[in-house]
Amino acid sequence: MERGLEFYVMLAAVAVGALTWLYRKGSRVWRTVRKLRRSFQEICLNPKSTLADEPCRQLAIGAMYASQQGAWQNSLETGIFDTLPEILGGWWGIDSTAEARGQLDYLCEKGFRYYWPTVLEAFRLDGRERQDELLQQRMTSQEDYDKALSQLENLRETLDELLTCGVVASKEELSGCNVTGWDAGRIVFLARACCEMGYLTEEEAWAYIGRADTLAHEACGSWRELAMSYILGRSLWGGKRAYNSVMKTTVDVLLSNPKSPWVRYPW
Numbered sequence: 001m002e003r004g005l006e007f008y009v010m011l012a013a014v015a016v017g018a019l020t021w022l023y024r025k026g027s028r029v030w031r032t033v034r035k036l037r038r039s040f041q042e043i044c045l046n047p048k049s050t051l052a053d054e055p056c057r058q059l060a061i062g063a064m065y066a067s068q069q070g071a072w073q074n075s076l077e078t079g080i081f082d083t084l085p086e087i088l089g090g091w092w093g094i095d096s097t098a099e100a101r102g103q104l105d106y107l108c109e110k111g112f113r114y115y116w117p118t119v120l121e122a123f124r125l126d127g128r129e130r131q132d133e134l135l136q137q138r139m140t141s142q143e144d145y146d147k148a149l150s151q152l153e154n155l156r157e158t159l160d161e162l163l164t165c166g167v168v169a170s171k172e173e174l175s176g177c178n179v180t181g182w183d184a185g186r187i188v189f190l191a192r193a194c195c196e197m198g199y200l201t202e203e204e205a206w207a208y209i210g211r212a213d214t215l216a217h218e219a220c221g222s223w224r225e226l227a228m229s230y231i232l233g234r235s236l237w238g239g240k241r242a243y244n245s246v247m248k249t250t251v252d253v254l255l256s257n258p259k260s261p262w263v264r265y266p267w
Contacts (some may be wrong), residue, residue: 043067043259049075053265055206058213060223060261062188064181064230067250068266072261073261076192076205084193092190100199108211111183112233113117113219115148119236120174122152152241161240165248167231181226182233187212223262227251 050071051059056074059066063073069087071078078084081141088094092103118138122131132150132165161167168177188209195205231251234242254262 022210034192042078042253043257044070044072045259046072046075046077046079051075055209056261057265058206058209059188059192060265061209061212061216061226062185062192063254063261064227064247065185065189065248066260067254068247071192076195076202078189078192078196081196084197088190088193088197088199094190094194097199100194101204103207104187104194106191107183107187108215109206111186112151112179112236113183115144115151116233116236119148119151119155121172121263122148123155151236154236154242156240158235158242158244161244162232165245167235167244167248173205177232178219178229179233179236180215182237183229184212184226185214185218185230187215213225217267222267224251224255227254227266241245 044066051074055076059073059076065071066073066078068079069078069083071080088100094100094103118135122134125131125134132149135145135148135152139148139186153171159171163170168174189204189209191200191212194200195202200208216226220229231242231244231247234247235244254260
């Protein structure tokens with residue numbers, strides 16, 4: 001039976017659609033494989049980087065986030081350009097210069113460290129009613145209240161895990177902890193990603209990275225303290241979904257591997 005032109009046009013369209021689907025699926029699979037492969041490499045370094053020691057040391061404030069994503073540790077370029085649209089657009093809601101600056105300014109000026117003193121004070125109180133009353137007194141907007149409540153619930157959920165993997169030695173030790181490392185680490189990676197996507201100039205990116213470096217050094221006294229601060233903040237963000245014990249393994253690598261910026265550069 002003879003087939004007309006319309007049939008072959010339809011067949012071609014189906015074929016193109018199938019190939020497009022396979023390409024997109026393949027791209028996702030490749031990104032996942034690359035990320036896993038780089039995770040097993042432990043420390044990812046850009047072989048073409050000519051960055052000097054001091055800027056490399058500043059980038060190391062974001063070493064945890066870079067390790068999570070399989071990104072390079074020694075260049076402003078991340079080496080994961082194809083995943084950045086998803087990270088910035090899908091996770092952070094950043095699709096423009098204004099949104100990039102807005103998110104980074106928020107992290108520099110507020111971030112999780114704004115909520116931490118109240119969350120910690122509430123955590124020490126007996127009874128959820130008293131805890132909720134404190135949050136309502138301290139938080140000046142519904143958004144802030146919701147964020148503080150979520151962080152408090154996540155702290156309750158993850159304290160045992162944080163104790164088990166050695167992020168904190170005791171419940172009482174929380175009073176000497178901070179979550180600035182979580183904010184600072186995200187600032188560094190976000191600045192790098194936004195620069196690579198063209199939302200920030202290199203000069204702007206380095207300015208944000210410098211601010212993160214200052215924040216980190218005001219709150220932490222060592223790379224290890226920075227790491228524990230990062231994990232604690234991440235646990236407030238994601239609860240058990242933050243995989244805190246896995247992040248502690250990442251810390252151990254960064255603190256011991258000779259290629260790690262935390263080993264190569266002094267705090």
